[in-house]
Amino acid sequence: MAAEPKPQKFIAGADDFGCPLKDALVAYLRSINIEVEDIGVGPYYSIGEQVGRKVSAAGTDTTFGLVSCGTGAGVQIFANKIPGIYAVRCLTVDDAKNARSINNANVLAVAGKSTSPETAIEILKTFISTPFKSPCPASDNKDWDPEIQKFLDNSLSEMAQIGNPNPNPEAQETCAICCLAKNREFVPVEIMPGGMMKIVRETPTSAIVKFKAGSVEPAHHHTFGHDLVVMKGSKRVWNLTKKEKYDLTVGDFLFTPAGDVHRVKYFEDTEFFIRWDGHWDIFLDEDLHSAKAVVGLYPLLLLMKLMAMPRE
Known part of the structure; x- marks a missing residue:
């Protein structure tokens, strides 16, 4: 049986399929006086990202994440998009022990549809109580030999450099006056039908986009x-975070802060230049069908509002 877990903080979240299992694990953690910040329920991709971001922002090795969806795979994928996050889906106690010993995992992903609360609690106990580089099933439950120990020691710093837009510290002291990009091609924006993007600089990402x-x-x-x-063209941007709407046409400029949720409608063929403050990424907060349904309601709502206005 796994050792008694030590007090730590967990950030927890789940989608609808993983919520019952998440709730059982949160209750267990609180029963043993471990602090839990439960961010609740949402789409698996948003929950994975939010938990990952909070664990990463904590910047400590005592704050872990707990995410759950139907399979555990979806939340794991999106948690791992955040720098400093090592999320692993664990279906067995051995999975948890290997993940902590070998990968120094800091986010546990569990499968709400196939893992019982009893099994999940044992997995969680093991995840908490297993130190990095400790004996585990992958080492035949023996101490790692010196070569593997050295590899594991080096892995922490080497893993941290993956995804770092500027892994060479000396490069930060240089200044690129010019950056020439020629013969770049437009490629489809797969998750945004009708969109094409031509990246002209990687980091910070700059691009020309067409819709x-x-x-x-x-x-x-x-x-x-x-x-x-x-x-070229015209578009409307709804900043859902700020509850504001912007109609843009040729020459107009708009800044959207990090994390602000926004939806866009293109009234005609439109082209714009865009520059992010860092590396480009995207996290969907709704699907395309829902977006089109909402956007289609705006003209109707406007008409109803006009009809309701008093007439002289």
Whole structure:
């Protein structure tokens, strides 16, 4: 049986399929006086990202994450998009022990549809109580040999560099006066039908983007804020975080802060230049069908409002 867990803080969240299991594990953690910040229920991709971001922001090795969806895979994928997060789906106690010993995992993902609360609690106990580099099933439950110990020691710093836009500290002291990009091609924005993007600089990401008339960008947000200037066409941006609406046409500029959820409608073929404050990423907060349904309601709501106005 796994050793008694030590007090730590957990950030927890789940989608609808993983919520019952998450609630059982949160109750267990609180019963043994471990602090839990439960962010509740949401789409698996949003929950994975939010938990990952909070664990990463904590910046300590005593704050872990707990995420759950039907399979455990979805929340794991999106938690791992955040720098400093090592999320592992664990279906067995051995999985948990290996993940902590070998990978120094700091976010536990569990499968709400296939893992019982009793099994999940044992997995969680093991996840908490297993130190990095400790004996585990992968080492035949023996101490790692010196070569493997050395590899594991080096892995922490080497893993941290993966995804770092500027892994060479000396490069930060240099200044690129010019950055020439030629013969770049537009590529489809797969999750945004009707969109094409040509990246002209990788980090911070700068790009020229095109959308066809009638296209809709579902509500989404980015890790970094971005500036854009409309070069052709017209569009409407709903900043759902700030509850504001902006109609943009040629020459107009708009800055959207990091994390602000926004939805976009294109009235005609539109082209714009956009620059993020860091590396480009995107996190959807609704699907395309829902976005189109909401956008389609706006003209009807406006008409109803006009009809309700008093007439002279």
